[in-house]
Amino acid sequence: MKFKKIITRTRIEALVVLLGVVVYIWRGLSLPAHYRVRGVPGPSVFPVILGVIMGGAALYLLIFSREEAKPETSPSGESRWRRLLKNPRFFLMWGLLIAYVFLMPTLGFIISSFVLLTAFIFLLGERRWYLGILIALVFTIAIYVAFARGLQIHLPLGILKGIFGWR
Amino acid sequence: MFDNLIYGFSVAFTPYNLGVALLGCLVGTVIGVLPGLGPTGTIAILLPVVFSMPASSALIMLAAVYYGAMYGGSTTSILVNIPGESASVVTTLDGHQMALQGRAGPALAICAIGSFIAGTFSIIVLTFVGAPVARYAIKFGPAEFFSLMVFGLSTVASLTGKSIAKAVMSTVLGLMMATVGLDLISAAPRYTFGNPFLLDGIDFIVVAIGMFAISEVIVTAEELKAGVRGQIIKAKRIWVSFKEFVHCIGAIFRGTVIGFFVGVLPGAGATLASFLSYDIEKRVAKHPERFGKGEIRGVASPESANNAASGGALLPMLTLGIPGGGATAVMLGAFMMLGITPGPLLFQEHPDLVWGLIASMYLGNLVLLALNWPLVNVFARIMYIPARYLMPIVLVISTLGVWSLGYSPMDLITMGGCGVLGYYMRKHNYPLAPVLLGLILGKRMEQAFRRALIISRGSPLTFLQKPISLTLLIGALIFLALPFLLEKWRQFRLIRESALKEEA
Secondary structure, eight states: OOOOSSSOHHHHHHHHHHHHHHHHHHHTTTTGGGGGOTTTTOHHHHHHHHHHHHHHHHHHHHHHOOOOOOOOOTTOBBBHHHHHHHHHHHHHHHHHHHHHHHHHHOHHHHHHHHHHHHHHHHHOOOOHHHHHHHHHHHHHHHHHIIIIIIIIIOOOOGGGTTTTTTT | HHHHHHHHHHHHTTTHHHHHHHHHHHHHHHHHHHHHHHHHHHHHHHHHHHHHHHHHHHHHHHHHHHHHHHHHHHHHHHHHOOOGGGTTHHHHHHHHHHHTTHHHHHHHHHHHHHHHHHHHHHHHHHHHHHHHHHHHHHTOOOHHHHHHHHHHHHHHHHHSSSSSSHHHHHHHHHHHHTTEEEEEETEEEEEEETTTTGGGGGOOHHHHHIIIIIIHHHHHHHOOOTTOOOOOOOOOOOOHHHHHHHHHHEEEEEEEEHHHHHHHHHTTTHHHHHHHHHHHHHHHSHHHGGGTSSTTHHHHHHHHHHHHHHHHHHHHHHHHSOOOOHHHHHHHEEEEEETOOOOOHHHHHHHHHHHHHHHHHHHHHHHHHHHHHHHHHHHHHGGEEEEEEEHHHHHHHHHHHHHHHHOOOHHHHHHHHHHHHHHHHTTTTTOOOHHHHHHHHHHHHHHHHHHHHHHTTTTHHHHHHSHHHHHHHHHHHHHHHHHHHHHHHHHHHHHHHHHHHHHH
8 A cells, every 4th residue: 555545635634633632622621620510410521422422433534534536636637736726816815815804803894895805806807907896896885885874783994984084 | 273373474464574575585586596605605694684673574584595595596407507506406407408408488387386386385284293293392301302402413414415424523513613612501611712702602603604605605716717607598488288287296296295304304405305306206207218308307306395395494493493404503593693592492482483484484485486487587697697796795795794793803703714614624525514503503402411411310321211312312323324324235236236247
């Protein structure tokens, strides 16, 4: 058996899960003793059972998984990850999304959403620059009005705050 | 019984609730037509929006979205050969063939008729069976409830996904997420790592939106190829001849019954129901070779099945508080968000909700028929809305939905994390629906477990001594073993067949 076949993606996943299970059970058991009452199942019992089941399933995958029936390569012979690396769109999308989630409360809804929408629209293949920007702008404002005014949801204005005398 | 239903109609027939049902059907049909956004993600995104509504209206709308999506999914399956939902994948086989032969009209008509009959049938059953089931379940103690939840989660793990080990891991991941936060019995803070944000636990809606909406959008965006547009075949007259209708009655009936029972079973849901009914229809047919070449029964049966299944899935959700799949789990999340404890007491404590919902569904099926019959060609065109505009907008609205829950930046980050995790799990065959089910059932399951042990003074044998509990646990074991046994049986048959061939 070749080395490559022993270390499969599923096995790595199973190892990561097993590691997580160990931490999970350890944290579950290290709760202060004063939460426990004698003769009554305490707060650690259920987590330990869950951890054991999860660990069992992960061990099963570790030992018995044999998924390599279909190779991890595309017809061109490249691995999936190499193909993904050649395709920066994938990482850009996730990067933008994570940045959006982190920055929205500080930058404000309007600016961050406009940037996100514009970037995604162009990443997903819009060629006409004026149309992409126009649609991003229209929808940012439409969503803002619908949620902030219509549904009375407080949206952060961020750095726009005060510029137009908005609340 | 009937006074309850009449009461329900009085709730459903207020102008506001009528409007809400109509809107829900419309939204459901639209997202059913659109590939890339399923009912689970949509219901999750809508949760914050419906939060301001009265509880009964909110539920009426969410349910309408759910069964409306089943209806809309078939339209593009037939006219474009692109299924809008996983539950209408089978419909493409014969539906699109019919459309290519110029029989799109009969295909759509039999879809509409089959869906209507199946939908109405499943609500009638729900009307008559719901209350008795709930009355029976009230007698359940914590041990029975725990075993019931084990049974529900086992069927989910057994029936979703390709690998049972991965499905079990998804389920337990959801249950583990539910243990985060203050323990409700001992008040111990668990897995909070000193972070006060985590004391409240992980918010179900944040996980649902992250896993179902965010990761779904990215998967769709990744697979998006510019310029690929399916050719929409235009349906001329949506009508089916009486002869063809009679030809289909058996298929509709079988699809409805199969769909309903598969729907009731947790985990199976509409997709499995449609595949199963198509398969059975092919087996009982006199001319199975006609299937796949435009056989109208091959459209009637799965379309009836998926609509019956979406009605059937509401039965365990309303009577027992056990959701059958992703979409019903999110609806159950809506219950909890509105401060309603799901479970068998629902029929007694909130008759307005239950009967209003049931009554609105009779109406919703009529509305769907009335919407789809004249407008089907218009709905099919919704497909042409470019995904490059739609997907980012869904992202922004999802984020807003999570933000509106508590104006918490931590929620947004949790959503992003769940999106990444959901994306990875989707790509590597870890089913997502069990995570939601585990998360929504986890707290109640642990409480039932510990209460049962408190009553039995710590003896775990209590789960085996009560007959109902024992039966459910044995059922759970059977379901978990089923995939293994089926696989072994298949291997055995293959070996035997090849041996027989060699002998010959």
